[in-house]
Amino acid sequence: MSQGTIVKVSGPLVVASGMEDADMYDVVRVGDLGLIGEIIEMRGDMASIQVYEETAGIGPGAPVVSTGAQLSVELGPGLIESIYDGIQRPLEVMFEQQGANIQRGIQVPALNREKKWDFVPVAKAGDRVEAGDIIGTVKETVIVEQKIMVPWGVSGTVESVEGGAFTVDETVCRIRKDDGSIEELSLMQKWPVRRGRPYKEKMVPDMPLVTGQRVIDTLFPIAKGGVAAVPGPFGSGKTVVQHQLAKWADADIVVYIGCGERGNEMTDVLMEFPELKDPRSGESLMKRTVLIANTSDMPVAAREASIYTGITIAEYFRDMGYSVALMADSTSRWAEALREMSGRLEEMPGEEGYPAYLASRLAQFYERAGRVAALGSDGRVGALSAIGAVSPPGGDISEPVSQATLRIVKVFWSLDAGLAHARHFPAINWLSSYSLYVDRLTPWFEENVAKDFPALRNQAIRLLQEEAELNEIVQLVGVDALSFEDRVKLEACKSIREDYLHQNAFHDVDTYSSMNKQYKLLKLILGYYDQSVDAVSKGAPFNQLAAVPVRETIGRFKYIEEKDIDSSYEEILTEMKKEITDIVNKGAEDDD
Known part of the structure; x- marks a missing residue:
């Protein structure tokens, strides 16, 4: 153990001399209160320490004692259902001991030693x-x-x-x-926490993390063991998207990190999660969840630790062979903590004041995700999927955190303030989002959903892109200038947007859509488009095709219970074919 003396205090940064026997990332106890901190820079016998608690009242001359150990988390029974702060102190236990105002220097074991x-x-x-x-x-x-x-x-x-x-x-x-x-x-x-847990080998992610959200599973899927970013401006629905993923994603364990988020938003999470019913077991969602709450008014240095604390806990469950979904909300606040500590260390700033190592730190975090063959002789395979929310100032994703994240992740769900204001949720913009896992996951979709599902997906994306081009023409010369085929295309895209991509998180049935339901709904919408284009080519009037009653029935398909999907699908198919055929036949009779 090494003992030194404080020579400088700058907010959460403390500099101590006489620490030549200490090592980088050693945990230290600062001052008479024993505040917990971590060494982040060594210069001779001078150690720069980021303190994870408020440093008010501490000055030069106060003692600093190194524990000789790195910042670590306790892994074992008692993690599930727990609510921790950024350095794995159980908030509920601290509240029971000291009330709402937590005293500095409190030492509470992360796992209950009596149970x-x-x-x-x-x-x-x-x-x-x-x-x-x-x-x-x-x-x-x-x-x-x-x-x-x-x-x-x-x-x-x-x-x-x-x-x-x-x-x-x-x-x-x-x-x-x-x-x-x-x-x-x-x-x-x-x-x-700063060292990834070992495994035998990292495997190719070849199966999707099914979320039940149509715009994600169909258009921009994430693989089990994959990484995704959810950037978006204030009020665009980042947190709701992460709540939906936490509740419905095909994962055994959920680790939710509230990193620097607003206190009232974190309170919503802490209040809602225990009340949410796990759809697979009927129990509370907390029965398979670990929460890490580090709000924006907590000491800034603890934000940095919270990300590593969360992913280490997630890796522990991954090593058991579980599929783990980790939600980090938001990595922008973590990056801001890095920037503040870097400034206090007087390091050379990079773009927009962020440290030059921002991109490498982000990569170190996201690269700990993956689908792996775990250690041990029984051949366990576990997956850790990481989904990070990014909160770019003013919604500008050209800023450094968003750009550094996009260079690392393979799935980009771009949240759009315009869609959110139009009450279209999830507000994921289908023109600017992407998934680089699509080709890798295509064989799984062909085998487990339907042979033509990838082709339907490609057709839907192509139509949406063509709709954007047609809308530019419409704004210039009006919709009447378009051909009937193009107007049918616009109607089909309207169905894709309003009936397929729009999903009500608060509706009992529509909140989750199985892959079978997604496939059949998309097949109905694109079936309407294909049959209408064929009917127009045979002279059927566009206005009648646009107003065909079956379109409303297709729109209500997403509210149908899972058990009735197959029978309803066949009925709607039959009804659609009859109504469009009748219009074509009536048009032919009128011509005669």
Whole structure:
């Protein structure tokens, strides 16, 4: 341990001398209150420390003590349903101990040391184990079963293993290592947050993370183990999109990081998530969720830590073989914290004052996502999908954080203030968004949804792009100047926008759309377009085709219960063919 003395205090940045024995990223205790901090720069015996608590009242001459350990998180039973701050202190426990005004320097263990968990051994004495092997399980909630794994760097033979009720720090297994020493394992392990957890290999992401949101799953899908960015101006619906993904995405575990967001917005999350029903189990969504709350009025340095705390917890569940969805809201606030600390360190600023290493830090965060073969001998495969919201000032995505993020992520859901003001939600702009996973995921869609689903998707995107071009002509010369074929195209695109891409998050049925439902609805809309174009070529009047009653029936298809989809689909197909054929036949009779 190294002890030094404060020589300078600049907001959350403290500089201490006499720290030559300390290392980068060591956790330190600052001042008589023992505020928690982390060394982020070393110059000789001078250490620059970012303090994760308010530094008011601390001045030169106060002591600084290094713990000799890096900032780490505790991983084990008790994570699920917990609400932590940016450095994994349980907010509910701190509230019980000190009330609404949390005192500085408080030290609370992240995992409850008194609660006993029922441990069911899987390994037995005499078994040979290595890092990542499962020695037993703990039923943490009705949904989540934690797999207690051999920590990294440990391998050998199981000497003894006990079942029963244990606290997280009691020994449940003894392993004789290859050098003859004994390693005692508990239900808990620690891991430094700035280092990615190891795995055997990173695998190709070849299956989608199905979200139930039509504009995402159909047009701009994200793969399991993929990364996505949701940039958008204030009020465009970033948080609602992330709430929808947290609730409906095909993930076993959800880790939600509120990084520097407004306090009232974070309060909504903390109040809503326990009340949301998990659609797969009927239980509260919190039964498979970890929340990290770091609001904009909390010390700025803790924002930086919160991102790493969250992704380390997510990696831990990924290593158990689970599919994990991580929501970071928002990485812009994290970048602002980087900028503030960089300024106080007097580093050379980069673009718009952000540090020159902004892009590499963002890449380090997003690259920890992925679909991996986990350590251990049982062939587990886990996936960690990272979805980061970006809040560019004034909605200008040419600013550095948005641009650095776009260079890293493969899915870009561009939120549009114009769509949001027009009450079109999710307000994802179909002309400026993209997904680079589409080609990789096409075989999965062909095999699990329908052979022609990718072709329908491509047709829908092509029509929407052509609609944008036609609208420019309409604004110049009016809709009457267009051919009947082009006017049919505009009507079909109106159906795609209003009936397909628009989705009501608060409607009991429309809030989630299965892949089967998405396919059949898109098939109906494009079927109407194809048949109408054919009818126009045979002389059918456009006005009658545009007003055909079946269009309203197609629009209501998204509100149909899942069990009635197939029968309703066939009925609408039959009705559509009859009505359009009648118009064509009537037109032919009139000609005669």
